[in-house]
């Protein structure tokens with residue numbers, strides 16, 4: 001693993017700040033992007049890729065690697081920024097996002113180094129994660145599988161089928177993270193389809209649950225690193241987040257879901273990120 005090398009000159013907070021900064025630049029291009037959901041999970045992605053996952057960009061197909069699936073595939077810009085920062089492909093390639101000929105499209109595909117599965121149609125990632133965890137078990141490998149889900153995505157029934165299967169198969173090397181930003185495409189999850197008490201729901205499906213601040217990457221890394229939390233049970237981390245976290249004109253607003261930043265708003269976003277860094 002090269003995690004320690006990566007963090008020699010960085011903290012997880014500075015990595016997350018760089019991820020957000022790349023996302024802002026990508027969302028200022030002609031395609032725009034899912035900025036809000038990429039920002040809400042930026043700290044989770046930083047914690048995973050820079051402190052938790054056993055992955056090596058020089059050997060992206062190493063059979064012993066941990067697996068990560070961005071089930072909320074629309075947050076692709078966040079994943080691209082993270083993979084580039086981690087060294088899976090050059091950071092300069094991010095400038096081509098969404099443009100003709102680029103492999104960095106609106107939703108992730110296998111052609112992008114580090115992407116395990118194409119995602120974007122919500123509701124499939126947890127079942128895929130079960131498959132990865134089961135395959136690792138059959139192969140006698142100790143690798144873990146991590147799946148990042150949106151909270152609106154939890155309205156897909158297939159998520160709960162996979163949750164039942166994971167618990168009954170005792171897949172304790174499977175870890176789900178729910179990006180609990182409280183918003184989906186058209187409004188708040190609680191006004192559209194209430195899901196609290198969310199931790200109790202997962203517990204009742206036989207999962208070990210932790211419900212935490214989703215914007216503290218060091219603590220997130222500690223929790224994720226410690227999984228499995230209960231022997232024989234899959235783990236789910238409910239990460240309480242804010243959609244568009246860090247941008248005052250978008251944070252906590254549905255309008256952050258898909259954004260094409262005008263030059264003026266791009267400049268505002270860059271300034272806001274700088275202020276956030278100073279304050280941090």
Ligand SMILES: Cc1ncc(C[n+]2csc(CCOP(=O)(O)OP(=O)(O)O)c2C)c(N)n1
Nearest residue numbers: 037074120121122150151152153183184185
């Ligand atoms: C099966 C399916 N239905 C609808 C969509 C369109 N869609 C893309 S993002 C989104 C909202 C998802 O909300 P959430 O999971 O909470 O994501 P986040 O808030 O993290 O962006 C929807 C409905 C989709 N990608 N897949």
Ligand SMILES: [Mg+2]
Nearest residue numbers: 151152183184
């Ligand atoms: Mg959401």
